[in-house]
Amino acid sequence: MSQKRNIFEEVAEPGARTVTPRTGTIDQGRGGARRGVRLWLMILFALVVVMIAVGGLTRLTDSGLSITEWRPITGAVPPMNAADWQAEFDKYKQIDEFRIQNQWMELDDFKVIYWWEWGHRQLGRVIGLVWAVGFLGFAVARNIPPGWTGRLFLVGALGGVQGAIGWWMVSSGVTQGEGATDVASYRLAVHLGLAFAILGVLAWYVFLLGRPERELLQARRAKETRLFGLSTGLLHFAFLQILIGALVAGIDAGRSYTDWPLMGGQVIPPNPMLLEPAWRNLFENPGLVQFIHRVTGYLLLGFGIVVWLKGRRSAHEATRFAFNATMAVLALQIVLGIVTVLYAAPWQVAILHQLLAVVLWVLILRARFLSAYPIATSLRGRSA
Template identity: 35%
Template sequence: MAFSLPGLRRAASKLSKDFFVCHQYSNPARPTPLPLKLPIKSNISRTIRFNSSAAAFPAEHGGFRKQTPLGALGQNIMKNENENAQARARARANKKFFPRVTSKPVAYWLLGSAASVFGIVVFGGLTRLTESGLSITEWKPVTGSLPPLSLADWESEFDKYRASPEFKLLNPHMTLEEFKQIYYMEWGHRLWGRLVGMSFVIPAIYFVARRKVSANMSLRLLGIAGLIGFQGVIGWWMVKSGLKDDLFAPGSHPRVSQYRLTTHLSAAFICYTAMLWNGLAILRTHSLLADPARAQAHLKALSSPALSFFRKSVAGLAILVFTTVMSGGLVAGLDAGMIYNEFPRMGVGLTPPKSELWSSFYSRKEDGSDLWWRNMLENPSLVQLDHRIMATTTFTAILSLWAYTRFNAKVRAILPNTCRKGMLGVVHLVLLQVALGISTLVYLVPTPIAAAHQAGALALLTGVVVLGSRTWIPSRSWRLVQNRLKILTDSGLAGPRPNRGRVPGIKGKVEAVGLRKELDAMRSRGPPKRA
């Protein structure tokens, strides 16, 4: 610096005196110039706000806080640490065989499987109502997939049926053509069951092998697959009860055991519910993770103490509906719907006489210790009365719960709209089911109405399950939502992004540098002259 001082002195002596004079202020008579108007485009403010950094503009010109190099370095280090942590988390997740969230196609497949089970339940009811269930007297899971293909095969199957109690006591005059009709009903029911099993097991293996399901969901799929296979065994166990030699005794009625029929029906309902519930749970998890902030608010609203009674009531309602359906299975197994075909009375009163309800005829022990439960499960009169009581209780409980959500101010204020619609749908379904049940009883169990009544029972359970899936608080999904929110917060994507102190991207840097050059050029030209 000392060496350059003589050169500066020599250069200063050669400069003009006007170079050091500000003519703008030396002439007081000169009018005040107009304010500087920079021909900057209107989108410069948006560029500064969204694409540029405060470090690119001095504080005296833009009013922005200047980004120091040390601060930018610290932000870069924190950003790199977050990215490395997320990369390590993804690497750990990739090392695991099962993903954390089951994919959506699995949910759609489960719902489709549930629809198939719904259909086979209705078709099974038609098979029972047409008395076709005992037409096939053998159980061949593999070779029985094909029906008889020749006349000799048909004669062989017909000979086996003619040796059964049902043919000798109920259908002694049945022809081969009539036998073919009931045979095809039972064969179709069994074939549908095989298709349900294959359409579930094969895709389940594929989804697990392709890592499309979570660990807990894979265990659930295994349980459902086992239940489907066990259901086939229960079906043959039920049919076998109607082929016993004891049914040849005088006064016997060839029919399957009402216990085994109810077990077969309950297994089908459980299988259907499991498919439906898990399919809805997967879709709900994806819906919650799509908007974690909104999902967290929704789950907090559901966990409110004001909705605690409602959530518990929905769970109890599902158990009540299932129990009512099982009592209907006992009615179907005993043909109890063929007596007392009036409603609400049963004979001369609301209930049959006490001696008829608690008859000693059904007791098998000398001390009568089994009198009460055998009458409840084997006496057609008491079984029908039990079903009436259960149905009335279910109907009253649903209407009461709907009134609770409708007229309780606290519940009405906080209950989500989806739950409100689900509750109203359950009310509509129970009204329809009550109408079908009374019609089935009054018109002596006609096949179309009775089949619709069985389908209505499964539809009512479906409505309650859907309502339960909307009110249920999934702890695992809540943890996933909280983790997703934490990741978004750490990455700065959870809310509006602040512009101050943010390290600019490449585009922001280029635009900021260009804008600064333009401002410097305008300053060097000075203010515009008046015309």
């Protein structure tokens, strides 16, 4: 007669392997891929930051029109001998920038500005190559996390569009007989704006991949909706100021008035409506464009204070710290902007002003991210 078995008794045959239930299945098989993809995106992020800096220096050294053709493939090879250098210089001599303002240049002077522009374009090629190798590598290895293929492809697509816009911008200054000595400021604004948009997409993806999927799902339930909305508004406001800053750079408006807080001894600079039709003054009148940039900066600071006051009351320590950091850098950026004006925008200060805008941009994104996905903390201050 067989013995009765307890309903909780292990019924597996002796020697049989016990299967342990797995936990965390929502992230199962994604951990390594998420870390690898995140590292790859961080490399791209760093390269885009360098690209923005090199682009700014190319603009500040008036080097952007030194290469008069768009050759995405063959342009990767610089002039290799004296004949090649002379041919490139001869092409540059045909455009208005040389004829109007750079007739003093000799070949050695031309080489300096050529290397700046070639380096800028070459860096763009490197970024494209890093993206392509990474994307194809992860795709072939089937290591792209579920739902991320389209997002990662978007990064490459935006980079391709940026390359085309870069030439669209440069072509506006490569003219003969039209009197252009710089690229169109409108196109410069589009070019810089897209660079910051790409940077923002990369940063957001890095933030998302920095935490497990299950943690993000849980954190989203604690989303601080009001704070998220305010930080989104601050992000848009900062982006507008970046575009206006590009207009300032495009027409060298930062050097038009070097007194502060007044401009030429007045609240509103002299001759604010000098150009016809009147709307052109908003974009092409150096005094008025600098004035708009100043006023927008003041308004951005005011709105930033409102957002910061809300953010510092967050229940989450990491979120409060993010908004405190954003406010500190925003205040520093305003001060640096004033210094840039007072010293007539020397390239050392101007490029620092641009790079600090990158830091501020990322900090606003970080604060916004933590508003949407707060990090829960225990009563002892440790992450829950």
